[in-house]
Amino acid sequence: MPELPELEALRIRLAPRLEGKLITAATVNPKKGHMLRYPVEHFAHELPARRIVSLTRRGKHLVFGTELGAGGSERWMVINPMLGGRFQIADGSTPVPATEVFTIRAEGKQEMRYLDFRDMGRIYWVTDLGSEVPGWSQLGPEADSVTAMGLEAFRKRLRRFRDELKDLLRNQEFLAGIGNAYSDEILFEARLLPLRRRSSLKPADEEALFAAIPAVLARAVEAILANPNYDESKQDRSFMAVHMKGGKTCPRCGHRISQLGSNREPLNFCRGCQL
Numbered sequence: 001m002p003e004l005p006e007l008e009a010l011r012i013r014l015a016p017r018l019e020g021k022l023i024t025a026a027t028v029n030p031k032k033g034h035m036l037r038y039p040v041e042h043f044a045h046e047l048p049a050r051r052i053v054s055l056t057r058r059g060k061h062l063v064f065g066t067e068l069g070a071g072g073s074e075r076w077m078v079i080n081p082m083l084g085g086r087f088q089i090a091d092g093s094t095p096v097p098a099t100e101v102f103t104i105r106a107e108g109k110q111e112m113r114y115l116d117f118r119d120m121g122r123i124y125w126v127t128d129l130g131s132e133v134p135g136w137s138q139l140g141p142e143a144d145s146v147t148a149m150g151l152e153a154f155r156k157r158l159r160r161f162r163d164e165l166k167d168l169l170r171n172q173e174f175l176a177g178i179g180n181a182y183s184d185e186i187l188f189e190a191r192l193l194p195l196r197r198r199s200s201l202k203p204a205d206e207e208a209l210f211a212a213i214p215a216v217l218a219r220a221v222e223a224i225l226a227n228p229n230y231d232e233s234k235q236d237r238s239f240m241a242v243h244m245k246g247g248k249t250c251p252r253c254g255h256r257i258s259q260l261g262s263n264r265e266p267l268n269f270c271r272g273c274q275l
């Protein structure tokens with residue numbers, strides 16, 4: 001499931017190729033049209049002739065701002081890829097995968113395809129983000145903004161929640177953008193066990209968490225951008241320390257990495273060096 005780093009890296013790569021570009025065509029795979037939270041015929045008809053004026057990210061959503069005519073009629077396409085959503089940038093000659101949900105063609109023969117192999121992604125085409133995208137107005141601050149927030153504000157925010165740390169980090173009302181994979185990585189970095197309660201944190205633990213969140217996210221964005229063969233549609237996460245590494249050796253202490261939960265949505269941590 002793409003989380004903040006994958007979507008941020010994607011945004012960094014896509015923005016210069018799409019911002020300012022006119023959409024020339026939009027097509028929807030008839031087998032997947034049910035995934036659009038807006039009638040397919042409108043979606044496919046309303047996108048062409050619009051200009052993509054901005055490409056931003058909010059939590060685990062990618063947000064395409066569009067305008068019809070200069071300064072006129074703003075509309076947003078919002079994509080939350082959930083478990084199986086991926087993006088593919090291609091020119092028209094690359095074969096279209098069977099998992100394609102829709103394709104947007106822009107000036108310069110650029111195609112952006114949204115693929116989904118679980119059919120769980122959420123796609124919205126709206127005029128007002130806050131009232132039309134479920135959960136939007138409850139989203140907390142961006143997870144990569146905690147440094148700017150400052151340690152004291154972070155402590156205060158933390159104390160409003162009672163969850164176990166793993167759930168806390170995945171709670172989009174606490175911070176937006178972190179899911180199952182990066183919560184494992186952040187807790188490993190902070191040396192905190194995932195099932196600990198927030199209330200058990202000492203001031204030094206809070207500080208460790210405060211430092212670990214932006215550090216892990218920034219490193220991941222860098223790792224993704226540094227990989228010249230990175231394929232958005234495959235989502236390589238081999239740079240991770242513990243997530244999906246159950247049974248392997250901890251890179252920090254040599255202990256065996258633990259796993260709870262299913263193989264698809266595992267919770268990984270090290271009992272040797274996380275307390």
Ligand SMILES: [Zn+2]
Binds near residue numbers: 251252254271273
């Ligand atoms: Zn360890």
